Amino acid sequence: MTDPRKFLLRFSPVPALILAAVLSGSCAGVARVGSAVAQSAGVISADQAASITRSAEAVEKSFEDISPEQEYYIGRAVGANLMAAYRPFDRDPATRYLNLLGRNLALYSDRPETFGGWHFLILDSDEINAFAAPGGLIFVSRGMISCAAGETALAAVLAHEISHVQLAHGLKAIRKDRLTSALAIIGTEAAKSLGGQELKDLTRMFEGSITDITRTMVNSGYSRNLEEDADAGAVALLRKAGYNPEGLAAMLEEMKKRLKPGGPDFAKTHPDPAYRIGLLRKRLGPGEPIRETPAMTTRYRDFLGALGSR
């Protein structure tokens, strides 16, 4: 199989600024490019800065104007891009188990209802990775699952991804100027049907938006702040659902052992597990040991069996 990241990078020209950051290597360096517009404020003219501020304000207001229905189409496209690069492991009972766990967790989120609902899929890949597409499409690799000692740890991974969706992190990765132009077309469109040129323009902006999100998810990663928010959200979600939030700490400990610095997966797109564990310990205190009921242990073992894990 070709390298998924190379495949995804082919999708559209990478803006020079972000490309430069990616080439410069360090994970933190890339994360800081998250708000490229704000970052570059120091090197542009006052007029440009004012114009950028204006458009940022317009987006701030219109960001919520991405309706759940539009978020749904964005999410499907992001998912379709991912699945062009990864093979699915879509076999019962493994898929059913992952969905029962994920959908139950999502019921305890702030957004149990999304336009098209929550859906979970296993990626047939040994790399340690997980993705959340807007609207509630969540993908977890076999490599990531193999880091989870039990259902509680797997629940923590899903809770982190659910938080990304709930906090609209994917949508926030769409370039501001693109979103502003798209919403402008959508605004004028209300009066009449979608004409040929408008469809073309809107599709181009759609494609750009999908590339923004996919590239952020797969290549550059969200900012450190957003990852911290997703971890905090995961802890709250696990607690509400009755899972021990120590599952997240256990997961991060395992990832700390297995992730290779400079690796193409979570190592590239997420803050160092040790750093995340540090923050988590502050949040959780000493924590309670993870105790799972026999039913949980049995069904998780069955799940791993269905996956063909060691």
Added chain:
Amino acid sequence: MRRLLPAVFLVFAAAALHAAETAYVQVRETQIRENPSFVGRILAVAPYGQQLRVERKSGAWSLVSPAAGRAGGWVHSSALSAKKIALSAGSPGASGGASSQEVALAGKGFNAQVEAQYRADNAALDYATIDRMEALRFSPEELALFMTQAGLAPAGGGAK
């Protein structure tokens, strides 16, 4: 402070009298339930864009009815929007000066038409897998059984 209390009470009482507000279903479909819980019995299914009257709220749940005086039930508030969702350009509220801040046109913007064009432009995309993901469904009983089987004691939230 003591003198202020009756005034504060009055303000709240007035707010309660005018509590019924209008909301619109902003997801493909949502269930109206007997109780404010995802394990509550389903009384009806409300489709995208349906207008509902919100009688009152309890946590993340809204007690809704199709119209004043009609029997209703509970909907999770994440399925509802205060913004009117007009199902087509011709429907009431879609024109007549309402701004996009007040009205969202269903099926506009990034929609099925845009998706079709995008797919035509990018043949390598794997939408078939996404369609299969979305096709997997569970009954509310199956979902609930998963949690009770595990002996989990949820602390609260939407499903409570």
